Amino acid sequence: MDSFDYKDGVLYCEDVSVDEIAQRFGTPLYVYSRDTLIDHFARFAKAFEAIDPLVCFSVKALSNMRLLAELGRAGAGIDTVSGGELHRAITAGVDVDRIVFAGVGKSEQELRTAVAAGIRSINVESEAELELLSAIAAEEGRRPRVAIRVNPDVAPGDRTPAKTTTGTRGNKFGVDIEDAADLFERATRDENLEMDGVHIHLGSPIFLPEVYGLGIDRVLALVADLAARGVKVNTINIGGGYAAEYESDSAPSWDDYAAVICPKLQDFVDAGGKVVMEPGRTIAANSASLLTTVLYVKKAGDNNVAVVDAGMSHFVRTAIYGSSHFIWPVKPADGLAPESRDMPEEGPGLTRYDVAGPICESSDYLGKARMLPGLKRGDVLCVFSTGAYGMTMASNYNSQPRPAEVLVDGDDAFLIRRRETYEDLIALEMPDDGRL
Numbered sequence: 001m002d003s004f005d006y007k008d009g010v011l012y013c014e015d016v017s018v019d020e021i022a023q024r025f026g027t028p029l030y031v032y033s034r035d036t037l038i039d040h041f042a043r044f045a046k047a048f049e050a051i052d053p054l055v056c057f058s059v060k061a062l063s064n065m066r067l068l069a070e071l072g073r074a075g076a077g078i079d080t081v082s083g084g085e086l087h088r089a090i091t092a093g094v095d096v097d098r099i100v101f102a103g104v105g106k107s108e109q110e111l112r113t114a115v116a117a118g119i120r121s122i123n124v125e126s127e128a129e130l131e132l133l134s135a136i137a138a139e140e141g142r143r144p145r146v147a148i149r150v151n152p153d154v155a156p157g158d159r160t161p162a163k164t165t166t167g168t169r170g171n172k173f174g175v176d177i178e179d180a181a182d183l184f185e186r187a188t189r190d191e192n193l194e195m196d197g198v199h200i201h202l203g204s205p206i207f208l209p210e211v212y213g214l215g216i217d218r219v220l221a222l223v224a225d226l227a228a229r230g231v232k233v234n235t236i237n238i239g240g241g242y243a244a245e246y247e248s249d250s251a252p253s254w255d256d257y258a259a260v261i262c263p264k265l266q267d268f269v270d271a272g273g274k275v276v277m278e279p280g281r282t283i284a285a286n287s288a289s290l291l292t293t294v295l296y297v298k299k300a301g302d303n304n305v306a307v308v309d310a311g312m313s314h315f316v317r318t319a320i321y322g323s324s325h326f327i328w329p330v331k332p333a334d335g336l337a338p339e340s341r342d343m344p345e346e347g348p349g350l351t352r353y354d355v356a357g358p359i360c361e362s363s364d365y366l367g368k369a370r371m372l373p374g375l376k377r378g379d380v381l382c383v384f385s386t387g388a389y390g391m392t393m394a395s396n397y398n399s400q401p402r403p404a405e406v407l408v409d410g411d412d413a414f415l416i417r418r419r420e421t422y423e424d425l426i427a428l429e430m431p432d433d434g435r436l
């Protein structure tokens with residue numbers, strides 16, 4: 001699952017004691033395992049090797065430059081959705097021919113930057129965007145490679161939150177699939193554009209591999225329709241959304257997804273087509289844990305509440321998606337290491353706690369009704385599998401400085417993003433003349 005393991009009752013990330021990391025760098029703190037991140041990327045790519053995809057890691061899940069550089073060196077491409085993400089990917093040294101750029105609301109400046117950089121594919125989400133891109137390409141004297149993102153109207157399954165469903169009818173993303181063939185064909189006559197591919201992204205996380213099967217069937221029908229008109233599609237991008245293991249054995253394996261996806265795309269690939277995939281969470285989620293310190297233990301009615309120093313400003317998924325992350329002390333009382341990443345129902349030495357953050361919102365809990373070893377002020381808790389949509393969704397709400405990030409590589413642990421300071425919080429609000 002990952003490189004966060006208890007040895008003799010104490011949590012280690014790779015070969016480094018997590019408690020020592022917390023003492024050295026403070027909390028709240030994101031701790032990444034290089035081994036897990038790179039291993040997950042490599043094993044994901046290997047599962048799909050029959051169709052030799054370009055695996056573009058989705059930066060929105062995890063965007064630290066050092067980690068993007070590591071992934072780039074391991075052979076990853078990068079999926080971006082903003083000028084800022086594009087800037088990160090390029091600055092991290094990722095080959096532009098492995099960078100794709102989607103996004104429903106790209107600004108003119110963002111499109112101009114992508115055209116000038118000569119990235120692998122600009123994934124256009126409307127006819128109006130295509131027209132603007134063509135005009136920019138003409139002005140810049142460049143011919144960008146373009147995919148059309150289509151909305152295939154495929155429901156992702158009951159376990160995918162509505163808030164992260166992207167490929168059903170009426171959704172803001174992409175071009176309705178029934179309009180896509182005409183648009184693509186027309187665009188092939190535009191000499192400013194190199195029409196290359198079709199892109200889908202169905203939602204996140206998708207627990208049913210057959211959902212990808214349905215989406216791919218619809219894209220292949222579109223590709224066949226275009227072929228009948230004499231128009232060739234070179235690339236099919238099937239997006240991201242592959243689930244992560246937040247608890248033990250809670251997600252399909254990469255082989256389960258590959259068993260559905262690879263056979264569907266094999267003929268396309270054998271005929272010279274290229275497949276692009278955009279996994280984010282399935283690679284990044286288990287690569288990091290969030291460390292947080294218990295500030296107070298108190299009673300609220302019948303509930304035991306452990307108030308900790310990390311909340312929805314540092315990690316928002318529990319508050320906005322109701323997502324569930326395994327939590328355990330890094331040095332549990334009586335050496336009570338967890339048996340698995342499933343929440344225990346009962347157990348000797350365990351007490352039920354709500355783990356609450358410091359933010360002034362009633363939704364600010366990292367976990368509710370968790371059976372945990374006895375907690376006291378100063379204990380450090382580990383919130384597992386927080387590498388995806390953790391730090392990238394952190395905010396300064398309640399004027400909380402965002403956490404630091406540490407990378408562990410074997411027996412070495414070092415800062416890859418320093419903790420924000422109060423000066424950082426106000427730096428952009430200080431006028432040049434110093435007057436408030």
Ligand SMILES: Cc1ncc(COP(=O)(O)O)c(C=O)c1O
Pocket residue numbers: 058060061079102201203204205239240241242278279280281282388
């Ligand atoms: C276009 C696109 N690709 C890829 C992803 C990555 O999804 P995940 O992290 O679930 O793999 C997203 C997530 O929103 C997305 O919008």
